[in-house]
Structures are given as C-alpha cells and as structure tokens.
Amino acid sequence: MERGRLIAEIVKQRIEILFYLAQDVFPKDPELAKHYAKLIKELGKHYRIRLPKEIKRGICKRCGSLLMPGASASFRLASSKGFAVYKCLNCGAELHVYYKLRRST
Ligand SMILES: [Zn+2]
Numbered sequence: 001m002e003r004g005r006l007i008a009e010i011v012k013q014r015i016e017i018l019f020y021l022a023q024d025v026f027p028k029d030p031e032l033a034k035h036y037a038k039l040i041k042e043l044g045k046h047y048r049i050r051l052p053k054e055i056k057r058g059i060c061k062r063c064g065s066l067l068m069p070g071a072s073a074s075f076r077l078a079s080s081k082g083f084a085v086y087k088c089l090n091c092g093a094e095l096h097v098y099y100k101l102r103r104s105t
Pocket of ligand 1: 060061062063064065088089090091092093
C-alpha cells in the first residue's frame with residue numbers, strides 16, 4: 001500500500017476509536033467527550049480525511065460538542081422535507097441530515 005494511503009487508514013481507525021470513546025465517556029464526562037470530538041476534527045482536517053457520515057453528524061459543527069440525541073441534542077423529523085434535524089443543546093446550531101428517500105415523482 002502506498003504510504004499516504006496507509007497513514008490515512010491508520011488515522012481513520014484512530015478517528016473511529018476516538019468517536020467510540022467520546023460516546024462512551026459522554027454520560028460521565030461531557031467535557032472529555034468534547035475534547036475527543038475536537039481531536040477528531042483536528043485529525044480529519046490535518047490529514048484531509050473525510051469523516052464518516054455517522055461521525056460527521058455526531059459532532060456539532062459550530063461548537064464541537066458531541067451530539068447525542070436525548071442528551072446533548074434534540075432530534076426531530078421534518079418528514080415533509082425529507083430530513084432530520086439535530087439541534088445542539090449547547091449552542092443551538094441545527095444540523096440537517098437528509099435521509100435517502102427516493103420518490104418516483
Ligand atoms: Zn453546538
């Protein structure tokens with residue numbers, strides 16, 4: 001494997017582990033979870049890695065908090081528009097997540 005790609009793979013794995021840790025630690029220590037979330041963003045930026053969807057929607061774009069529906073984020077469906085809305089309870093930023101709905105019309 002080419003060196004650059006190998007590094008990208010390793011960083012990706014670290015990002016996934018960090019995200020898992022962040023979710024795990026969140027109920028006990030939200031500040032630490034936020035720290036992990038920040039690390040994830042920095043790693044992604046530094047190595048120019050596209051964050052997986054589930055991670056992208058799990059971190060607030062504005063304040064970097066971990067978005068846990070029911071805990072640090074509210075969740076509602078805008079079903080007529082075809083997306084779900086996560087609202088960060090820390091800073092109030094909203095994240096729209098489109099879900100795959102294919103309509104023939
Ligand atoms: Zn936020």
